[in-house]
Amino acid sequence: MNVRRLLDRESVLAPLLLLPVVLYVVLFIGFPFVMSFVYSISNVTVGNPDFRVTGLGNFREILADKVFQKSLLNTFIFTFVSVGLVLVFAHALAEILIRDFRGKWLVRFLIMLPWTAPIALGSIGFLWFLDSLFSPLDWLLRAVGLLGKPGALFGPMSNLYWFGRPDLAMAAVIGVHVWRLLPLATVILIAGLNSIPKEITEAAQMDGAGYFRRLFQINLPLLFPVIGVSILFATFFTFTDMTVVWVLTKGGPPPHSTQVLASLAFLKGIQGGDLAQGAAVALFFFPVLAGIAAIVLRLVKKAVVI
Template identity: 40%
Template sequence: MSSATTEAGVGGIRRSRRRMLFEDERWLAMALLSPTILLLGLFIAYPFVTGVMLSLSNARVGVPGEFVGFANFARLWNDPIFAKAVGNTFIYTAVTTVFKLALGLWLAVLLNRHFRGKALVRAFILLPFIIPTVLSTFAWKWMFDPTFSVLNWTFRTLGLIDTRINWLGDPDLAMLSVMIVNIWRGVPFYAISLLAGLQTISPDLHEAAAIDGARPWSRFWHITWPLLLPVTMVVVLFSVIQTFADFQLVYVLTAGGPANATHLFATYAYQVAIGTGLLSEGAAISLAMFPVLFLVVIIQLLYIRRVETR
């Protein structure tokens, strides 16, 4: 009888300790966050650390390699293709971001109005963003084909051109084509995100300004845009990160060609690491974009906080 009582008492103490443990917010927070921390460690921290270790070695496919310090990064300074990829990445990101923001904001303003079939139009605009990147890019690659290009056929029918245009074979046109596809795919993300921000703005503000005699452009510039700016900065932040590290779209369209004219950080790193087997140099190219992205993120986050405080 006494042993049973003792076991019951011990079990009660354990249950009470366990209850007290989970009532402590610190232990409860750790218990809830531990699965997320484990996933982040496996899929983000571990690949990042492995990439850093590879970039500091002379590893190749099948060869572990030895520690060489910053030799791989020093070699990149004398690589003309890497310099071209750096310039392409900045131009590609800047141009596409500006056009996606302008077109996305224009579509968001139009979709914020009341008209028949508004829900259907919103769903239709999301199609470029919903379709898998590789699938839609293959369709665009066929449209840019010099022999079977629907664009060339259309331009020749309208009398705008006399000869076929090799969209992906000319270095300048290839970069322009890649930008067009990126803009086409990214505009829906901007439009829907900015539309959500527009719907949080009270119509009473516009009605009051209209009564005071403010014109539509003045109402947009002094009411809509300041209230929409925090949402816009967050959307631009995510877009810049995704565009700066873009791979699928460029690789399917041109694979970095012609003559390395459309290489970005990601495509050139893939070509060096997988195409030639130089894993260490490919890792160094990939990590070269990290300081730039980190700086861009910090600047934009500080600006977002400043805008929200204002």
């Protein structure tokens, strides 16, 4: 039988087309996942060929570790504040962008721009933008008199020292992350808003519903499946992200003010050489993310789709 006839058979073609994906998942996701599980219950370190199963000792240790507790809390703050802000801003932007106005393409282009830039480059841009001495943002605030004078709104010092103060550092990390997630969330919400028939909005208008009643009683319930998926994506991206944190603050300022689980796992496992503890930290993602995914997907399935 020649190759062409063979490829016409679905029983041959289907596995063949699926093979690359299956290989990818097994090699780059499945294997590391299993390895991290094995590592987390062992004593393995970077320089030591010794391998001994130590049970749940690593977990007991990191749970008692103040740095881990702080990182876990930071991760939740980082994730929920970012996702919340992304949803609100993305909805506002989507509402604007589904309307027709002059220069709409330019606004759309500018909003999509962060998405096209590699996140590391974008973060480096912000690193300079929020620099302790040369920040143009601080310069702007000084120029309009909000900073650097006695009695100014942001204090009398000449700079805000974004990465030197715990609250500002966290705000900066969250801000950059929101900036980065916003385009994708906006695009998803635009698609969702466009899928609501215009007549339903108009019917609600005729029935006397004002903007906020339409938003909370008509649009949001109808958008729920779409918003659910956005929340899922945004949560995953944020919960597992270390790029923004690593480029901007490396978890600082001390003591670990912006340390998150992803950066802590990297710090312990790769930079600190303790693969076993790094793996144990990283494994904390799994139950949390799997749980969120299950909840959201179940809610989305229940929601009415038009």
